[in-house]
Amino acid sequence: MAVIKEYYTVKLHDTDAAGVLFFANQFRIVHDVYEQFLIRIGCSFRERFTVGDFHIPIVHAEADFLQPLQVGDTIEITLSVSEVGNSSFTLAYQLIDLDGWVVGNVETVHVTTDPASKSKIDLPDGFREKIQEFIEESD
Amino acid sequence: MAVIKEYYTVKLHDTDAAGVLFFANQFRIVHDVYEQFLIRIGCSFRERFTVGDFHIPIVHAEADFLQPLQVGDTIEITLSVSEVGNSSFTLAYQLIDLDGWVVGNVETVHVTTDPASKSKIDLPDGFREKIQEFIEESD
Amino acid sequence: MAVIKEYYTVKLHDTDAAGVLFFANQFRIVHDVYEQFLIRIGCSFRERFTVGDFHIPIVHAEADFLQPLQVGDTIEITLSVSEVGNSSFTLAYQLIDLDGWVVGNVETVHVTTDPASKSKIDLPDGFREKIQEFIEESD
Amino acid sequence: MAVIKEYYTVKLHDTDAAGVLFFANQFRIVHDVYEQFLIRIGCSFRERFTVGDFHIPIVHAEADFLQPLQVGDTIEITLSVSEVGNSSFTLAYQLIDLDGWVVGNVETVHVTTDPASKSKIDLPDGFREKIQEFIEESD
Numbered sequence: 001m002a003v004i005k006e007y008y009t010v011k012l013h014d015t016d017a018a019g020v021l022f023f024a025n026q027f028r029i030v031h032d033v034y035e036q037f038l039i040r041i042g043c044s045f046r047e048r049f050t051v052g053d054f055h056i057p058i059v060h061a062e063a064d065f066l067q068p069l070q071v072g073d074t075i076e077i078t079l080s081v082s083e084v085g086n087s088s089f090t091l092a093y094q095l096i097d098l099d100g101w102v103v104g105n106v107e108t109v110h111v112t113t114d115p116a117s118k119s120k121i122d123l124p125d126g127f128r129e130k131i132q133e134f135i136e137e138s139d
Numbered sequence: 140m141a142v143i144k145e146y147y148t149v150k151l152h153d154t155d156a157a158g159v160l161f162f163a164n165q166f167r168i169v170h171d172v173y174e175q176f177l178i179r180i181g182c183s184f185r186e187r188f189t190v191g192d193f194h195i196p197i198v199h200a201e202a203d204f205l206q207p208l209q210v211g212d213t214i215e216i217t218l219s220v221s222e223v224g225n226s227s228f229t230l231a232y233q234l235i236d237l238d239g240w241v242v243g244n245v246e247t248v249h250v251t252t253d254p255a256s257k258s259k260i261d262l263p264d265g266f267r268e269k270i271q272e273f274i275e276e277s278d
Numbered sequence: 279m280a281v282i283k284e285y286y287t288v289k290l291h292d293t294d295a296a297g298v299l300f301f302a303n304q305f306r307i308v309h310d311v312y313e314q315f316l317i318r319i320g321c322s323f324r325e326r327f328t329v330g331d332f333h334i335p336i337v338h339a340e341a342d343f344l345q346p347l348q349v350g351d352t353i354e355i356t357l358s359v360s361e362v363g364n365s366s367f368t369l370a371y372q373l374i375d376l377d378g379w380v381v382g383n384v385e386t387v388h389v390t391t392d393p394a395s396k397s398k399i400d401l402p403d404g405f406r407e408k409i410q411e412f413i414e415e416s417d
Numbered sequence: 418m419a420v421i422k423e424y425y426t427v428k429l430h431d432t433d434a435a436g437v438l439f440f441a442n443q444f445r446i447v448h449d450v451y452e453q454f455l456i457r458i459g460c461s462f463r464e465r466f467t468v469g470d471f472h473i474p475i476v477h478a479e480a481d482f483l484q485p486l487q488v489g490d491t492i493e494i495t496l497s498v499s500e501v502g503n504s505s506f507t508l509a510y511q512l513i514d515l516d517g518w519v520v521g522n523v524e525t526v527h528v529t530t531d532p533a534s535k536s537k538i539d540l541p542d543g544f545r546e547k548i549q550e551f552i553e554e555s556d
Contacts, residue, residue: 046489057207302441336440
């Protein structure tokens with residue numbers, strides 16, 4: 001099963017006065033990897049805004065924060081597709097430190113919607129295929 | 140049961156090129172109300188950093204995004220305590236538009252830890268009482 | 279000369295591991311007051327995106343950071359118009375603590391541009407008048 | 418004269434509903450390169466917080482925004498030291514698109530201060546030497 005892997009080094013602006021990563025930034029950081037995923041399956045955000053035949057809003061997100069992360073910490077972030085439904089798909093992210101410990105994880109649920117009516121639509125065929133091809137790729 | 144209510148108007152920097160609130164910012168925005176909560180129960184972040192006898196990291200957070208929010212939209216954010224455990228407490232937030240529709244919600248789980256060992260400790264008595272008093276307040 | 283005044287309390291997410299306001303956030307925070315200014319002169323961002331007959335990008339910004347700000351600090355932010363040119367206007371912001379000391383300031387230079395060609399255009403007459411009326415208002 | 422060069426791809430969260438990079442994020446993004454600079458001269462933020470014999474707050478920052486940047490745009494960011502004074506140093510950053518056009522620039526002025534008194538101190542000798550060595554390096 002295919003996985004995207006990116007390295008990220010925690011920046012000063014990711015942290016807060018408690019000295020560690022501000023929790024909301026964990027969601028922001030994994031979204032960068034989601035943008036890589038969209039590019040990899042041939043469907044960048046830029047194209048999404050131009051073509052605009054469907055939208056992909058996030059309808060649910062959740063995360064666990066297992067270890068505090070400090071400025072300068074480098075982590076590996078992995079993205080995999082954990083579920084594909086009729087009109088939605090779910091992505092799972094792991095944040096792994098350089099010793100191999102999982103220090104956090106995130107899940108995001110995305111639905112496809114009609115840009116005009118904003119109501120849910122089935123995953124467009126071409127898009128579903130691209131996700132399926134990604135899943136079946138070997139790394 | 141006590142509830143904190145704050146109004147918030149979506150700022151340009153909260154949105155992204157898709158024209159709506161960037162999902163991670165929903166977590167950031169409700170944390171501002173959590174900071175109000177800490178002040179209201181007499182336990183501000185400033186004090187936390189100074190006294191430092193225990194920490195309160197967030198170990199889990201999740202959110203639903205029910206309606207897209209645009210720059211200039213004003214919402215009411217409510218905070219309530221949904222659970223108090225031995226070494227943790229859970230806060231529930233609702234984002235409500237001016238017509239009374241729930242447009243989003245968030246849940247955050249906080250644990251109390253020892254600053255030195257980073258391991259979980261029971262909610263300190265004084266802190267537990269403050270949370271309990273808040274819950275029992277009438278608005 | 280008219281001035282907009284807003285109070286702001288520094289949030290945890292505004293700070294970084296150095297314990298004080300992360301410098302870029304001072305620019306973000308004063309932009310919230312600029313959004314108030316646009317609403318006050320009858321020209322909100324929402325309307326800008328809908329009508330879209332001209333854009334108002336920021337072409338220059340600068341700031342002084344005179345005193346470190348910590349989580350929980352409340353400041354007053356003032357906005358005034360410091361210059362109106364042919365195709366640009368300049369806003370000046372002061373950040374003032376509750377004892378009346380100026381702890382920071384920001385200046386932003388805005389130009390009006392044609393949405394299609396992206397090139398500078400003269401301030402549209404109606405917009406120029408709204409800015410002028412604001413300047414001449416007494417508080 | 419030594420220059421640090423980093424590539425950066427504009428993320429969705431860097432943009433706003435106007436469809437382009439939110440101006441304050443240009444300051445945030447170049448700070449990431451400053452963090453690289455501190456590591457390169459052997460003086461990371463992590464070390465700064467631990468050793469803590471002097472602080473390096475930013476006292477002034479300014480930027481020009483020459484071309485709008487969109488999600489997915491990749492730019493090169495260069496950092497160079499433009500001035501070293503008794504108790505301050507100034508860094509200059511350029512944002513250059515892949516065709517070689519300068520699309521933005523930033524300048525940040527940093528002073529060295531005593532952690533206890535918060536007053537300005539001369540650049541500590543070891544720190545001044547590290548900056549000087551960086552300047553004299555060939556790329």
